Amino acid sequence: MSRLVVVGSGTVVPEADRGCSSYYLELGGGRILLDCGAGAVQSLARLGLPWSGISDLVITHFHADHVGAVPGLFFALKHGITPPRRDDLAVWGPPGTRLLFERLAAALGDYLLDPGFPLAFRELTPGSRAELSCGVALSVHETAHTEESHAVRMDGPEAAVGYTGDTGPVAGLGRFFAGVDLLVSECSLTDDQVGDNHLSPTRVATIAAEAEPDVLLLSHIYPHVRERLDVPALVAAAGWTGPTRVAADGMSVALPVEWGRSASGS
Ligand SMILES: [Zn+2]
Numbered sequence: 001m002s003r004l005v006v007v008g009s010g011t012v013v014p015e016a017d018r019g020c021s022s023y024y025l026e027l028g029g030g031r032i033l034l035d036c037g038a039g040a041v042q043s044l045a046r047l048g049l050p051w052s053g054i055s056d057l058v059i060t061h062f063h064a065d066h067v068g069a070v071p072g073l074f075f076a077l078k079h080g081i082t083p084p085r086r087d088d089l090a091v092w093g094p095p096g097t098r099l100l101f102e103r104l105a106a107a108l109g110d111y112l113l114d115p116g117f118p119l120a121f122r123e124l125t126p127g128s129r130a131e132l133s134c135g136v137a138l139s140v141h142e143t144a145h146t147e148e149s150h151a152v153r154m155d156g157p158e159a160a161v162g163y164t165g166d167t168g169p170v171a172g173l174g175r176f177f178a179g180v181d182l183l184v185s186e187c188s189l190t191d192d193q194v195g196d197n198h199l200s201p202t203r204v205a206t207i208a209a210e211a212e213p214d215v216l217l218l219s220h221i222y223p224h225v226r227e228r229l230d231v232p233a234l235v236a237a238a239g240w241t242g243p244t245r246v247a248a249d250g251m252s253v254a255l256p257v258e259w260g261r262s263a264s265g266s
Helices: 040-046 070-079 097-108 201-211 231-237
Strands: 002-008 022-027 030-034 056-058 089-093 119-123 129-131 137-142 150-155 160-163 182-186 215-219 244-246 252-255
Touching (some): 022 040
Antiparallel strands (some): 129 137
C-alpha cells in the first residue's frame, strides 16, 4: 500500500498536538521521510511508523522546524536498534546538506556521518531530477524562503506527490506540481499577514489552480490562523475548489487518493 502519513503538521510555534514539519511517504516500495522537524522521531514511534527502516530522508531546507530532529533520528538509528541497522540510507537535500551534517557531527558526534550503515548524500540543484533507490523519481524546484530552500515532487508507480516545503510566491511552482495526486502545501498566514517567504490562502489557490492536484492538503498553518479561520474555505474563495483538507498529525492518506477529484468526478 502506498500512503502519506502526516508526522508533523505544525510550525515553529510549539503546539501540544502538532510537531514540526515531517511527513512519512511509502511510494514505489520506498520508505521516505520528508523533512524531520523537531519532535519527528517520537512522533514516528508514536504513530507506529518504521523509523528504523526509512530508505530516504528528503530535506527541503535547513530551518530547525524542518531538520531539528535529524540528530535525534541518527542517534536512534545508530544506538536505538537491535540488531544494528545495515541498510543504506540516502539523504537528499539542497546544496549544503552534507556541510550541515558535517557541522552537526563536529558539534554532536561522528554518528551523523558514520551511523554504522552506508550513508549517501545526494545534493540537488533547482530544476534537477534524480531517482531514489526504489525507482521513485525525485524532482526539485527553487522556493522563495531561504537561500537553499526547494520544493520537492516524487513520481512513483502508484501516485505523484508534491510538497512545497516553505515558500513565498515563486514563478513556475504551480506548473512544477502539475497533475500530482496529492499536493502538501504550506499555508502559513493570512493574505494580509504573510510576507514574501510564506504562502497564504490566495497564494495556495493560485498554485493549486495551476497544478490541479487530485487532493490539496494544507499544512504548516500558524495556530492563530488555523484555530480561528476556515482555511480551506479561504482557499476555495480564492479560486481553488477541489478537495482540500487541513493536515493533522497522524493523518494517513492512501495513494492514489480515494476521495480525490478523479474519484469524485469533479
Ligand atoms: Zn522554513
